[in-house]
Amino acid sequence: MLKYVLLVAMTAVLILIEVPSLWKRKQIKDLWVFSSLLFLGIGLVIMRFLNLHVPNPVNGIDYVLRPLAEAIFHYLGGGL
Amino acid sequence: MLEKGKISHRQLTVLTLLYTIGTSILIVPSIMSVFSKQDGWIACLVGAGADFIIILIYGALVRRYPTLTFAEYSEKILGKWLGKAISLFYLSFIFLLSAFLLRVVGNFMTTHIMPNTPIEVVIILFMLVVIYAVRLGIETTARAGEIFLPFVIVLFLILVVFLMPQIEMDRIEPIFENGMKPIILGAFYYFNLQEQVILLMLLPYTNRPEKAKNALLAGTMLGSVVIIITVLFSTLILGTDFTQRNMYASYTLAKQISVGNFLQRVEAMLAILWLITIFFKTVICVYAVSLGTAQTLRLKDYRTLTLPFGLLLVFLSLLVYDNIISFIAFTPKVFSLYATIFMVIIPVALLSIDALRSSIKGNQSP
Numbered sequence: 197m198l199k200y201v202l203l204v205a206m207t208a209v210l211i212l213i214e215v216p217s218l219w220k221r222k223q224i225k226d227l228w229v230f231s232s233l234l235f236l237g238i239g240l241v242i243m244r245f246l247n248l249h250v251p252n253p254v255n256g257i258d259y260v261l262r263p264l265a266e267a268i269f270h271y272l273g274g275g276l
Numbered sequence: 277m278l279e280k281g282k283i284s285h286r287q288l289t290v291l292t293l294l295y296t297i298g299t300s301i302l303i304v305p306s307i308m309s310v311f312s313k314q315d316g317w318i319a320c321l322v323g324a325g326a327d328f329i330i331i332l333i334y335g336a337l338v339r340r341y342p343t344l345t346f347a348e349y350s351e352k353i354l355g356k357w358l359g360k361a362i363s364l365f366y367l368s369f370i371f372l373l374s375a376f377l378l379r380v381v382g383n384f385m386t387t388h389i390m391p392n393t394p395i396e397v398v399i400i401l402f403m404l405v406v407i408y409a410v411r412l413g414i415e416t417t418a419r420a421g422e423i424f425l426p427f428v429i430v431l432f433l434i435l436v437v438f439l440m441p442q443i444e445m446d447r448i449e450p451i452f453e454n455g456m457k458p459i460i461l462g463a464f465y466y467f468n469l470q471e472q473v474i475l476l477m478l479l480p481y482t483n484r485p486e487k488a489k490n491a492l493l494a495g496t497m498l499g500s501v502v503i504i505i506t507v508l509f510s511t512l513i514l515g516t517d518f519t520q521r522n523m524y525a526s527y528t529l530a531k532q533i534s535v536g537n538f539l540q541r542v543e544a545m546l547a548i549l550w551l552i553t554i555f556f557k558t559v560i561c562v563y564a565v566s567l568g569t570a571q572t573l574r575l576k577d578y579r580t581l582t583l584p585f586g587l588l589l590v591f592l593s594l595l596v597y598d599n600i601i602s603f604i605a606f607t608p609k610v611f612s613l614y615a616t617i618f619m620v621i622i623p624v625a626l627l628s629i630d631a632l633r634s635s636i637k638g639n640q641s642p
Contacts, residue, residue, distance in 0.1 A: 206587075210583045210584070210587070213583065214580055214583060218580065221576075223575075223576050223577075223580075225573075225574075225575065225576075226575050226576055226577065226580045229573060229575060229580070229581065230580050230581070230583075230584060233581065233584035233585065233588065234583075234584040234587065236584075236588065237584055237587035237588045237591060238587070240588070240591050241587070241591055244591065244594070244595075250595060252595055252596065253372060253592075253596075254372075254596045254597070254606060257610060257614050258606060258610050261610045261613050261614055262609075262610055264613060265609040265610045265612075265613045266609070268461075268464075268613070269461065269609055271457075272457045272458065272460055272461040272464075273454070273457050273458060273461070
């Protein structure tokens with residue numbers, strides 16, 4: 197439970213730091229980007245708390261580039 | 277202009293130096309000795325040479341657009357939508373790299389210095405300091421770099437001087453035992469670990485951007501000297517086998533210091549040196565990704581993005597590797613190829629498209 201409380205507290209702090217000044221200066225676009233990134237982050241953290249599967253970008257890169265990388269390393273005779 | 281600060285020529289050199297030492301000083305020796313055996317230092321020399329050549333190419337790109345960052349001139353060269361797509365692709369690389377850097381800090385601290393502390397705590401604390409530095413802007417960071425540089429140099433010189441007596445020259449023999457191929461492999465790896473392309477995001481904020489190429493070259497050269505000495509010492513003092521088996525070989529190297537059974541256990545000095553340099557590398561990367569995103573999305577201030585990016589980076593850094601084994605499986609092989617796309621292919625493509633366009637325009641106008 198503690199981690200959710202901490203997450204909510206942290207979110208409140210982040211919003212308190214950024215949002216009032218953005219609101220005062222009427223930077224609506226900045227506010228949109230800020231809040232969507234923040235909610236993306238919070239959503240992902242909650243998914244991690246619930247042990248849900250989050251796709252790892254590294255696996256995608258690994259899948260695409262692995263064959264070429266293996267070929268280069270095989271040709272140049274790397275150990276490992 | 278999103279960033280009002282200005283950094284001087286010398287400050288850019290200092291930042292480049294700290295950036296080049298960055299992660300490399302701790303990670304490179306082990307992987308170089310896996311790839312190139314006892315010739316790791318030659319591979320580093322070749323890799324540093326390749327870095328100089330690519331910086332000259334970046335210099336040509338900077339000369340065409342001295343007042344714009346990488347994210348801005350990709351839009352100028354390729355048009356609005358394709359340019360934005362390339363910028364975002366490039367920014368995703370910097371973002372992922374920042375997450376890797378954070379994870380490397382976490383891995384090192386939890387395996388060697390504070391084994392009972394959860395990795396999340398280390399990463400979150402480090403990220404807080406990084407975000408604080410990024411929000412203060414590049415000028416403050418550059419001045420902090422100037423303050424920290426003497427510490428880095430003194431710590432490194434202490435290590436070098438105290439390790440001198442333990443050198444055994446026969447450990448780097450035979451030179452060129454396996455021919456050129458392993459050296460090229462090591463050089464390829466070393467070259468791609470430097471990621472000098474990210475520094476292109478800082479160049480418009482130097483006071484004379486057209487001279488910035490020289491600062492990049494000088495900083496890279498000094499940084500490469502530090503790395504090459506570290507790799508050479510790892511081979512000369514620990515030997516190839518022992519270096520291969522230690523993930524953080526230069527940390528083990530610092531543990532070997534023993535002067536008259538009196539001065540011992542000074543490896544924390546190397547950890548401090550490395551934490552300073554990786555701090556600056558992470559700050560530059562997070563700064564570049566915040567600034568680049570703000571420019572691509574046409575926001576008023578990049579500081580708005582730093583806090584949500586901090587949250588996402590902490591999350592991503594915990595996600596990217598399950599454990600150190602997957603780090604070893606990914607970084608040397610696939611990451612170097614992935615970095616090549618952004619270090620070589622995209623800048624060279626941008627430069628040639630721009631040259632082609634300006635030559636077509638030049639033919640039409642007269």
